Amino acid sequence: MKIALDAMGGDHAPMEIVRGAIDAAQELGVHIILVGDQDRIMKEMDGNDVGGLVSVVHAPEVVRMDEHPVSAVRKKKNSSIVVATQLVKEGAADAVVSAGSTGAQMASSLFILGRIAGVERPAISTLLPTMEGVVALLDVGANVDCKPQHLKQFAIMGSLYAEKILGLPSPRVGLLNIGAEETKGDELTLASYKILKESDINFTGNIEGRDIFLGGSDVVVCDGFVGNVVLKSAEGLALSLMGMFKQELGRLEDIIGRERMVHIMSSLKRRLDYAEYGGAPLLGVNGVSVISHGSSRARAIRNAVRVAKETVEQGLVQAIKEKLETESSKGVTD
Amino acid sequence: MKIALDAMGGDHAPMEIVRGAIDAAQELGVHIILVGDQDRIMKEMDGNDVGGLVSVVHAPEVVRMDEHPVSAVRKKKNSSIVVATQLVKEGAADAVVSAGSTGAQMASSLFILGRIAGVERPAISTLLPTMEGVVALLDVGANVDCKPQHLKQFAIMGSLYAEKILGLPSPRVGLLNIGAEETKGDELTLASYKILKESDINFTGNIEGRDIFLGGSDVVVCDGFVGNVVLKSAEGLALSLMGMFKQELGRLEDIIGRERMVHIMSSLKRRLDYAEYGGAPLLGVNGVSVISHGSSRARAIRNAVRVAKETVEQGLVQAIKEKLETESSKGVTD
Numbered sequence: 001m002k003i004a005l006d007a008m009g010g011d012h013a014p015m016e017i018v019r020g021a022i023d024a025a026q027e028l029g030v031h032i033i034l035v036g037d038q039d040r041i042m043k044e045m046d047g048n049d050v051g052g053l054v055s056v057v058h059a060p061e062v063v064r065m066d067e068h069p070v071s072a073v074r075k076k077k078n079s080s081i082v083v084a085t086q087l088v089k090e091g092a093a094d095a096v097v098s099a100g101s102t103g104a105q106m107a108s109s110l111f112i113l114g115r116i117a118g119v120e121r122p123a124i125s126t127l128l129p130t131m132e133g134v135v136a137l138l139d140v141g142a143n144v145d146c147k148p149q150h151l152k153q154f155a156i157m158g159s160l161y162a163e164k165i166l167g168l169p170s171p172r173v174g175l176l177n178i179g180a181e182e183t184k185g186d187e188l189t190l191a192s193y194k195i196l197k198e199s200d201i202n203f204t205g206n207i208e209g210r211d212i213f214l215g216g217s218d219v220v221v222c223d224g225f226v227g228n229v230v231l232k233s234a235e236g237l238a239l240s241l242m243g244m245f246k247q248e249l250g251r252l253e254d255i256i257g258r259e260r261m262v263h264i265m266s267s268l269k270r271r272l273d274y275a276e277y278g279g280a281p282l283l284g285v286n287g288v289s290v291i292s293h294g295s296s297r298a299r300a301i302r303n304a305v306r307v308a309k310e311t312v313e314q315g316l317v318q319a320i321k322e323k324l325e326t327e328s329s330k331g332v333t334d
Numbered sequence: 335m336k337i338a339l340d341a342m343g344g345d346h347a348p349m350e351i352v353r354g355a356i357d358a359a360q361e362l363g364v365h366i367i368l369v370g371d372q373d374r375i376m377k378e379m380d381g382n383d384v385g386g387l388v389s390v391v392h393a394p395e396v397v398r399m400d401e402h403p404v405s406a407v408r409k410k411k412n413s414s415i416v417v418a419t420q421l422v423k424e425g426a427a428d429a430v431v432s433a434g435s436t437g438a439q440m441a442s443s444l445f446i447l448g449r450i451a452g453v454e455r456p457a458i459s460t461l462l463p464t465m466e467g468v469v470a471l472l473d474v475g476a477n478v479d480c481k482p483q484h485l486k487q488f489a490i491m492g493s494l495y496a497e498k499i500l501g502l503p504s505p506r507v508g509l510l511n512i513g514a515e516e517t518k519g520d521e522l523t524l525a526s527y528k529i530l531k532e533s534d535i536n537f538t539g540n541i542e543g544r545d546i547f548l549g550g551s552d553v554v555v556c557d558g559f560v561g562n563v564v565l566k567s568a569e570g571l572a573l574s575l576m577g578m579f580k581q582e583l584g585r586l587e588d589i590i591g592r593e594r595m596v597h598i599m600s601s602l603k604r605r606l607d608y609a610e611y612g613g614a615p616l617l618g619v620n621g622v623s624v625i626s627h628g629s630s631r632a633r634a635i636r637n638a639v640r641v642a643k644e645t646v647e648q649g650l651v652q653a654i655k656e657k658l659e660t661e662s663s664k665g666v667t668d
Contacts, residue, residue, distance in 0.1 A: 131574050141512060144520035178475055178562040183402075186478035186559045209566030213574040222563075225520045228512040229560055230567050232543030237568050240465050240547040241575060 003308050004084040004093035007036035008062045009100020011295045017099065018044035020301025025053035027302065030309055033093055035059050035084040059083035062100075065294070069103030073111060081105055085112045088287045095288035095308035097279060099296040105289060106142060106282060113287035116317070118324035121146070122284030123154045123224070124291060125161055126231060132215030136162055136171075138283065139221075141228035148191040151175070151221050155201050156327065157283040157320055158219035164314035165281075165307070166218065174207035174217035176226060181206070188223060196221075278303025281311050284320065288312050337642050338418040338427035341370035342396045343434020345629045351433065352378035354635025359387035361636065364643055367427055369393050369418040393417035396434075399628070403437030407445060415439055419446045422621045429622035429642035431613060433630040439623060440476055440616060447621035450651070452658035455480070456618030457488045457558070458625060459495055460565060466549030470496050470505075472617065473555075475562035482525040485509070485555050489535050490661065491617040491654055492553035498648035499615075499641070500552065508541035508551035510560060515540070522557060612637025615645050618654065622646050 005021050007014045014036060021032040022045070031053050034041050038058040045054065061079040063072045073082060081100055085108040087093040098105045106122070115122060123139035138154050139146070155173045162171035175196060177189045184206060185193065196203040207217055212230065222230070278300060279290035288311045292304035311317075339355050341348045348370060355366040356379070365387050368375050372392040379388065395413040397406045407416060415434055419442040421427040432439045440456070449456060457473035472492050477484060489507050496505035509530060511523045518540060519527065530537040541551055546564065556564070612634060613624035622645045626638035645651075 129574075129578075131577050144512070176563060178478070178559055178566075186557075189559075209563040209568075210570030210573070212567055213570040223520075225512055225523075226560055226563055229510060229543040229556075229564060232512075233546055233564050233567060234543075234571050236544030236547040237571055238575070239544070240463075241572070243465050244463075 001309060001312060002031040002033055002087075002093045003305050004033045004035055004057075004087040004096045005301070005305065006080045006084045006096070006098035006100050006105075007034040007041050007056075008059070008080040009098040009105075010292065011099075012297055013099065014040050015044055016297045017301055019298035020296070020305070021054055022048055022050055023298055023302040024305035025050040028306055028309055029053075030305065031055070032305065033057055033084075033087060035087070036062070036080040057083060057087065063104040065101050067101070067104070069101055069107045072101075073104050073107040079104075081108050082112070085109060085287075085289070088289070089113055094312045095290060097290045097292060097301070097304045097308050099292035099294055099301065099304070102141070102291055102294075105291055109282055109285040109287070109289040113285045113289065116284055116286050116321050116324060118327060119157075119284035119320070120153060121150050122282055123150075123157060124280050125158055125283055126280045128212065128231070128234065130213050130215040134166070135212060135215070135217055136166070136219045137176075137212065137222070137227055137231065138219070139224035139227050140231045140280070141224050142282070143224040145225075146188060146223040148188060148195050151188070151192040151223070152195050152199060152201075153284070153324070154221040155196055155199070155203070155219065156323055158221060159201055160316060160319045160323060161281065161283060162218045164316045164319060165310055168218050170202045171218035172204045172216070173201050173219045173221065174204050174211065176212070176220050176222035176230075177206035177208065179206065180208065192221075278305075279307040281307065281316070283316075286317065286321075288317060335643060335646060336365040336367055336427045337639050338367045338369055338391075338421040338430045339635070339639065340414045340418045340430070340432035340434050340439075341368040341375050341390075342393070342414040343432040343439075344626065345433075346631055347433065348374050349378050350631045351635055353632035354630070354639070355388055356382055356384055357632055357636040358639035359384040362640055362643055363387070364639065365389070366639065367391055367418075367421060369421070370396070370414040391417060391421065397438040399435050401435070401438070403435055403441045406435075407438050407441040413438075415442050416446070419443060419621075419623070422623070423447055428646045429624060431624045431626060431635070431638045431642050433626040433628055433635065433638070436475065436625055436628075439625055443616055443619040443621070443623040447619045447623065450618055450620050450655050450658060452661060453491075453618035453654070454487060455484045456616050457484075457491060458614050459492055459617055460614040462546065462565070462568065464547050464549040468500070469546060469549070469551055470500070470553045471510075471546065471556070471561055471565065472553070473558035473561050474565045474614070475558050476616070477558040479559075480522060480557040482522060482529050485522070485526040485557070486529050486533060486535075487618070487658070488555040489530055489533070489537070489553065490657055492555060493535055494650060494653045494657060495615065495617060496552045498650045498653060499644055502552050504536045505552035506538045506550070507535050507553045507555065508538050508545070510546070510554050510556035510564075511540035511542065513540065514542065526555075612639075613641040615641065615650070617650075620651065620655075622651060 059080040061076040125138035282289040290308040393414040395410040459472035616623040624642040
């Protein structure tokens with residue numbers, strides 16, 4: 001298996017990306033194609049190509065975080081994200097992974113790989129830690145102003161993702177709402193409830209914000225605006241809590257107590273750390289495209305490659321194709 | 335000053351409400367009118383009326399949490415929330431406080447006290463802890479499917495709230511969005527940005543979910559669906575983190591370390607505890623109506639009474655009236 005990795009994307013590129021590539025090749029046995037500035041990549045590799053498992057494809061341009069994603073992708077045909085995605089399109093790679101601009105990755109995937117027939121809007125699905133384990137939340141930012149039909153497709157794609165990647169036979173799908181009752185919600189959720197209830201998804205009803213993290217659902221669907229705000233609020237709150245904890249810790253005088261604390265906190269931090277979950281696949285595009293966090297270091301990159309590998313092995317794209325084709329032919333998607 | 339307190343509202347009514355009333359009367363020197371089932375209230379009071387500062391008004395009915403708020407409030411004229419709100423309308427009380435059904439309290443406030451002229455949609459404003467202190471988030475559930483004009487009014491009311499109750503001379507108002515740039519957002523936030531920028535509010539631009547808890551804003555405005563989901567997600571995540579922390583703690587073998595932990599955690603918990611902040615005033619109704627958390631115990635009730643007292647003393651309702659009248663006469667509100 002070959003994974004195209006955008007070596008220039010992310011806050012710590014190319015150094016941490018190259019390190020992550022080497023780790024992934026060694027530990028997962030996949031072939032990594034590093035895409036980006038050849039000289040800089042070679043320098044970071046320092047001769048270590050993991051017995052030929054890491055190779056380089058030169059791409060002289062980079063899409064910066066502050067550029068408008070769509071026009072940048074259209075203009076910069078030689079940017080690392082465009083070239084890496086092109087490799088998937090041509091069959092030279094099985095998947096693309098990037099920690100660069102999410103917008104640019106989405107635009108590249110849409111323009112180059114295209115949407116799966118029947119999919120109206122691709123969605124970003126992220127995993128969040130809960131009391132029970134993890135939950136897949138989607139969409140977390142690919143789409144705003146969604147329609148009920150979009151949420152239904154998110155539910156279908158999220159279910160397949162949970163089935164194939166998390167190994168859950170019949171994932172419980174909840175609709176993020178402001179109350180548990182069917183009569184609660186805004187225009188979007190009221191209408192979405194009805195079509196989800198009539199679908200063949202294992203729809204478990206409305207869930208409220210607090211239920212996301214307390215468990216009870218395997219997949220939670222919502223508009224991308226709401227999902228993005230929830231995801232980033234959770235990040236902010238976790239950071240803020242850690243900060244407050246440190247302040248409290250600073251007031252503690254004895255050293256033994258402090259050592260215990262630091263130990264517990266790092267253990268807790270690992271459970272919350274996005275780097276453990278690695279990457280969020282862009283669901284609904286015709287190929288495997290995995291989005292990694294902008295602040296990814298080597299470990300997060302290696303885990304994102306692992307997600308890409310599993311997504312390819314489990315045939316998630318094919319599964320979405322088959323399911324949404326059936327849906328379309330039943331005339332349910334319109 | 336007299337505060338009407340719904341003695342039958344909340345998970346721990348009437349016991350904890352009565353206790354909170356006694357504490358509030360003692361500590362804040364306000365007169366509390368407990369409204370509800372006279373016999374049950376008298377039994378809980380056990381003869382302690384704080385030298386006449388706590389009195390009782392009988393109301394035989396209760397609006398339950400599972401009832402439809404609007405129809406319940408219309409039907410149950412003798413329910414504790416309706417009678418308590420009526421006391422404010424008649425001038426027998428300066429404010430109403432309840433930990434019962436939020437929907438029922440909103441409906442009572444709207445039907446009995448009415449909206450302030452020029453206010454299109456009253457909003458619930460809640461305080462959240464940040465790295466810097468607190469932030470007022472509104473709306474957190476009174477309204478869904480908001481229009482830009484509603485968000486502008488939330489910004490005006492939230493500013494006055496922060497000025498009067500938090501004592502901030504020129505509160506920084508942020509718009510909750512999925513990116514910092516003016517071009518980011520859904521239909522609602524894109525249009526709201528424009529009118530907020532042109533207003534005389536101290537508008538500091540878009541903020542993302544993570545910024546809510548990291549500080550930088552005094553007031554954050556959003557649609558009530560989004561605000562409700564953010565508020566409840568934060569509650570859920572904090573609970574889930576505490577749970578994970580306890581699990582980690584359970585693995586710790588030495589007793590000294592565990593004692594230090596428990597100490598720090600309770601200190602941290604206090605900083606996060608809604609009970610410290612007490613109550614969320616319903617902004618935009620023609621009277622003071624303070625919403626307390628459904629799980630309020632005595633301390634939260636006392637703090638909600640304190641919020642009600644400050645809201646009356648600072649003349650927040652009058653300030654909103656004056657400001658929104660001016661706005662209306664400028665023709666800006668339509």
